[in-house]
Amino acid sequence: MADSCFVTKLKHYLDLTAAEQKALSVLEEGEYSVAAGEVVFAEESGDADALYVVRDGLLHSSRLMKDGGRQILRIFHPGDVMGTASIAFAKPSSTAVAAVDSSICRFPKTSLMSIYTDYPRLAALFYSLGMLENVVLCDRLRSIGRSDGEARIALLLLDFRDRLKITRPGTAEAFDLPLTQADISDAIGMTPIHTNRLFMRMRTEGLIEWTKGHVRLLDEKRLADLSDYVNRYESLDKSWYPQPTTGSQQDGV
Amino acid sequence: MADSCFVTKLKHYLDLTAAEQKALSVLEEGEYSVAAGEVVFAEESGDADALYVVRDGLLHSSRLMKDGGRQILRIFHPGDVMGTASIAFAKPSSTAVAAVDSSICRFPKTSLMSIYTDYPRLAALFYSLGMLENVVLCDRLRSIGRSDGEARIALLLLDFRDRLKITRPGTAEAFDLPLTQADISDAIGMTPIHTNRLFMRMRTEGLIEWTKGHVRLLDEKRLADLSDYVNRYESLDKSWYPQPTTGSQQDGV
DNA sequence: CGAACCTTTGAAGTGACTCAATGCGTGTGG
DNA sequence: CCACACGCATTGAGTCACTTCAAAGGTTCG
Numbered sequence: 001m002a003d004s005c006f007v008t009k010l011k012h013y014l015d016l017t018a019a020e021q022k023a024l025s026v027l028e029e030g031e032y033s034v035a036a037g038e039v040v041f042a043e044e045s046g047d048a049d050a051l052y053v054v055r056d057g058l059l060h061s062s063r064l065m066k067d068g069g070r071q072i073l074r075i076f077h078p079g080d081v082m083g084t085a086s087i088a089f090a091k092p093s094s095t096a097v098a099a100v101d102s103s104i105c106r107f108p109k110t111s112l113m114s115i116y117t118d119y120p121r122l123a124a125l126f127y128s129l130g131m132l133e134n135v136v137l138c139d140r141l142r143s144i145g146r147s148d149g150e151a152r153i154a155l156l157l158l159d160f161r162d163r164l165k166i167t168r169p170g171t172a173e174a175f176d177l178p179l180t181q182a183d184i185s186d187a188i189g190m191t192p193i194h195t196n197r198l199f200m201r202m203r204t205e206g207l208i209e210w211t212k213g214h215v216r217l218l219d220e221k222r223l224a225d226l227s228d229y230v231n232r233y234e235s236l237d238k239s240w241y242p243q244p245t246t247g248s249q250q251d252g253v
Numbered sequence: 254m255a256d257s258c259f260v261t262k263l264k265h266y267l268d269l270t271a272a273e274q275k276a277l278s279v280l281e282e283g284e285y286s287v288a289a290g291e292v293v294f295a296e297e298s299g300d301a302d303a304l305y306v307v308r309d310g311l312l313h314s315s316r317l318m319k320d321g322g323r324q325i326l327r328i329f330h331p332g333d334v335m336g337t338a339s340i341a342f343a344k345p346s347s348t349a350v351a352a353v354d355s356s357i358c359r360f361p362k363t364s365l366m367s368i369y370t371d372y373p374r375l376a377a378l379f380y381s382l383g384m385l386e387n388v389v390l391c392d393r394l395r396s397i398g399r400s401d402g403e404a405r406i407a408l409l410l411l412d413f414r415d416r417l418k419i420t421r422p423g424t425a426e427a428f429d430l431p432l433t434q435a436d437i438s439d440a441i442g443m444t445p446i447h448t449n450r451l452f453m454r455m456r457t458e459g460l461i462e463w464t465k466g467h468v469r470l471l472d473e474k475r476l477a478d479l480s481d482y483v484n485r486y487e488s489l490d491k492s493w494y495p496q497p498t499t500g501s502q503q504d505g506v
Numbered sequence: 507c508g509a510a511c512c513t514t515t516g517a518a519g520t521g522a523c524t525c526a527a528t529g530c531g532t533g534t535g536g
Numbered sequence: 537c538c539a540c541a542c543g544c545a546t547t548g549a550g551t552c553a554c555t556t557c558a559a560a561g562g563t564t565c566g
Binding site for chain 4 (some may be wrong): 508517518521523525533
């Protein structure tokens with residue numbers, strides 16, 4: 001059987017043992033479909049007793065504002081884990097919605113327990129990935145806090161592309177971006193009207209091509225320069241990881 | 254010996270066994286002082302081979318912009334762990350500076366290895382705390398992306414106060430805030446001039462009192478309302494944690 | 507007693523916002 | 537097969553929150 005996107009993604013960072021892969025497969029048992037626009041979990045409603053692995057499609061998490069506005073917090077690609085806030089809290093702190101028809105796997109967070117006891121290296125990998133997301137979030141905070149509209153769009157596009165690259169190594173300067181301009185504006189903290197004007201401008205400036213649902217980066221260097229972009233997804237520092245768990249013996253230092 | 258702020262903070266979330274506390278004490282061995290304004294680690298310079306526990310004082314991490322601007326990413330209080338980005342990366346992705354004379358403990362990240370192998374419940378707690386920070390970061394992203402100046406300041410003040418509360422349970426509506434208006438403006442993504450006008454306005458509106466280095470929240474309800482604030486620091490969901498490690502036996506499910 | 511740092515104020519400019527409307531493709535029901 | 541509705545992209549005009557540039561007032565400290 002071919003690897004799932006989840007395993008592909010983890011293998012991108014770390015050589016997994018057979019035992020580790022087997023332990024992970026438990027997390028991808030309950031696969032199901034969500035239609036575009038459908039809500040997977042919602043802010044302050046229901047219990048956050050599970051996490052979700054994205055198998056296919058595209059989803060995002062957001063928080064609403066009192067005035068009806070919305071801030072998109074994260075965008076989830078195949079191989080990503082959604083709902084990690086429920087590791088800390090018993091209620092969802094954001095709302096997850098499918099941007100296109102997607103396929104996800106739900107697993108109860110108690111499944112993590114045996115990973116922590118029996119597969120310490122996987123626990124370490126999870127922590128690393130959590131901290132990676134943390135750094136990416138800081139990059140976005142900096143972008144939204146301190147740079148103008150074009151730079152914010154540039155960061156979003158480059159990040160989207162590089163995240164896609166992990167599980168789709170073929171991805172280059174052109175890719176599908178199945179988000180509306182309204183979605184993008186909610187992600188970069190601007191109004192849809194202004195976001196549209198920015199897209200127009202970036203088109204005439206020769207930075208990007210944009211046709212509904214599809215983007216081409218025409219000048220990656222200038223985009224990266226604009227947004228001071230760093231690709232955080234290349235590799236992780238594994239120097240502090242414990243020994244891997246192999247099937248036969250239960251490790252040892 | 255009295256608990257350190259670090260242990261106090263972790264105990265706020267979880268009853269630690271004697272063995273667990275002993276394991277943590279290793280992380281607080283190399284204490285040293287940093288003067289106000291001093292840099293602990295800097296963006297893209299040197300190796301990120303260590304983490305830091307704050308014992309006393311106040312520090313923050315930031316990233317610079319090309320034009321000389323700065324975005325403050327996080328503010329560290331006693332009991333907080335700085336430099337968690339080095340869990341994922343070999344180079345610092347931000348710059349940490351002491352806001353006031355502080356005292357911190359440095360420990361190599363390889364110290365985490367034995368915690369992951371021998372104290373799975375501590376590993377789980379660390380992961381939870383990482384995800385908590387993640388959610389807090391999302392709250393700030395939302396604030397900076399979608400709300401106006403007053404709301405951003407309100408969030409910063411409430412968050413600062415509630416974070417302080419963890420290790421200083423006495424803290425109420427008045428507390429020291431040893432940051433300049435320029436620092437605060439770098440944290441909320443505004444210019445110092447405008448930040449000052451916002452402070453002035455919030456003063457006349459009866460929301461806060463502000464004297465250099467000291468703040469009093471005069472109308473917490475309205476501040477919380479303005480910023481749609483949620484205190485994330487009250488408690489963690491521990492339902493998925495593995496059994497604690499006790500000194501004598503090496504656990505078992 | 508002046509230098510350095512921070513806060514405060516004034517005035518003018520601008521990037522992004524609001525309100526308002528048009529265009530455009532797609533699906534759907536009459 | 538056309539009329540209509542709906543969701544999304546585009547454009548225009550006026551306004552406002554926040555910025556930039558410029559300078560003055562307070563404190564603290566050597």
